[in-house]
């Protein structure tokens with residue numbers, strides 16, 4: 154969000170908005186509240202607690218937590234709880250109370266277009282919510298799907314927390330859910346596949362799969378991941394790119410993990426949605442996963458709204474190693490001096506789920522605690538495949554290190570790392586600097602590709 158966002162929204166409007174919004178209702182969408190005297194009381198969403206110390210005052214329209222000191226108004230709450238920027242939170246709240254945000258720098262045409270876009274997205278979101286409800290209901294009636302989840306060690310409580318469902322095998326199950334199966338919006342939101350425009354060949358995208366709803370940080374279902382129950386192909390199927398769902402930006406499980414991330418003080422990035430749910434079942438609720446795509450700087454940016462400490466945990470196989478290197482590239486542009494990124498590569502035969510089942514939760518927690526810091530992982534990746542006993546090998550390591558180092562933001566970490574990379578290459582720091590400055594800048598390619606713009610172009614951040 155641009156910094157000038159706050160001044161571009163008139164303060165009279167903000168006052169009006171806060172006066173119209175009911176904080177009890179706004180908070181109540183995210184936190185279970187009960188009346189207690191003049192106030193409402195609930196478990197604080199910002200710190201872990203067993204007895205409620207989070208109060209909402211309807212008279213003052215303020216919330217306050219006696220445990221952690223969190224407090225503020227409805228806009229503050231939305232920003233803190235959903236990780237939204239100021240402008241996004243204002244728009245969100247305005248939509249909830251039926252107001253339109255006046256923004257001076259926007260022309261009436263622009264505003265009308267945006268409003269239409271928001272309405273269209275809202276309709277798609279409603280369709281997705283309806284489908285998610287239907288899939289959840291189907292899960293209850295499918296002994297086979299229930300057995301599958303039980304076989305993976307999942308309880309009903311976790312299935313409920315993650316909203317898991319089941320898409321039956323019928324070709325057109327959704328025609329029993331939606332009044333108009335020919336509705337083009339069902340195709341637009343990725344639920345239905347248009348059979349070459351032939352109405353008779355139209356069918357559901359997800360059939361005979363365990364359904365993992367993908368929710369944005371507001372809790373709206375924006376896509377689905379579907380996993381086969383037995384040997385079918387493909388094993389995992391995700392929603393396509395739609396106006397709601399952009400897989401390069403969305404993290405599975407982030408909505409569900411927010412409280413656990415705050416409690417754990419860090420987020421855990423794993424490879425797939427089954428890992429996320431299995432980890433939550435085993436007591437690690439702070440897991441999230443990318444969706445059939447490598448980790449991008451945009452994913453990392455989204456996570457950093459909730460924590461400054463991120464651990465990437467990947468399988469120890471070749472694919473896992475590659476994923477870890479991609480995650481490193483995505484994290485580098487954000488690796489300022491106050492943030493911490495760590496990398497854990499499990500033994501080749503394990504994913505997080507199987508590791509915990511074999512070695513126990515404590516062993517996994519210990520492994521996480523000893524995950525490789527970003528600075529050391531940079532050295533490892535730089536030296537990958539290089540024989541450091543030879544000058545050629547050291548030169549190659551320096552060449553491999555260059556784009557990684559250059560992607561780092563300037564700061565103490567970057568400067569220290571330069572020393573360590575010079576050691577690795579057996580060069581003087583000054584020589585290495587000179588070498589990297591002198592050479593034409595071909596390596597900028599990686600640095601630039603991995604360096605995100607201050608604000609992502611085109612779309613407002615979600």
Ligand SMILES: [Zn+2]
Nearest residue numbers: 197200218221
């Ligand atoms: Zn609190």
